[in-house]
Amino acid sequence: MDTLPEARAIRAMHADDLSSVKKVLKNYLGEWMGGPALYSQERGHPRLRMRHMPFRIGEAERDAWMLCMSGALEEVVEDASLRAQLHQSFFKLADWVRNDDGNPHDANHR
Numbered sequence: 001m002d003t004l005p006e007a008r009a010i011r012a013m014h015a016d017d018l019s020s021v022k023k024v025l026k027n028y029l030g031e032w033m034g035g036p037a038l039y040s041q042e043r044g045h046p047r048l049r050m051r052h053m054p055f056r057i058g059e060a061e062r063d064a065w066m067l068c069m070s071g072a073l074e075e076v077v078e079d080a081s082l083r084a085q086l087h088q089s090f091f092k093l094a095d096w097v098r099n100d101d102g103n104p105h106d107a108n109h110r
């Protein structure tokens with residue numbers, strides 16, 4: 001996120017120092033993958049959509065986030081089919097976090 005020009009807008013949503021949010025994300029992802037519940041112990045229920053509401057997240061922001069995550073997956077996940085599976089799951093989550101007008105997940109709440 002620090003280096004990709006495509007991620008400049010989402011990088012700007014975050015604090016200059018990423019160290020604390022990196023740790024939170026690491027704990028969250030560990031728990032999401034079935035590891036110890038380190039995130040919930042510290043932060044409670046994830047409420048990911050609610051926690052992202054302060055930031056405007058549309059398709060462009062989602063795609064920039066996915067680009068960063070795809071790079072990370074390329075770096076750390078050797079197995080191509082596992083990588084593809086994770087990519088798909090992340091995409092669903094990233095699309096669900098989207099809070100612009102076009103999110104079909106909101107259609108039933110209007």
Ligand code: HEM
Pocket residue numbers: 010013014015021024025028043048051052055057061062063065090093094095097098
């Ligand atoms: C779709 C594009 C996304 C954008 C632009 C985005 C951006 C952000 C921003 C700006 C924060 C706040 C950072 C801070 O507190 O300094 C945040 C927090 C967080 N994001 Fe995202 N995010 C996105 C998608 C996701 C997805 C898909 C996940 C999960 C896989 C995720 C997981 C988290 C977590 C765990 C936190 C910390 C929540 C907490 O405070 O407990 N984000 N995100």
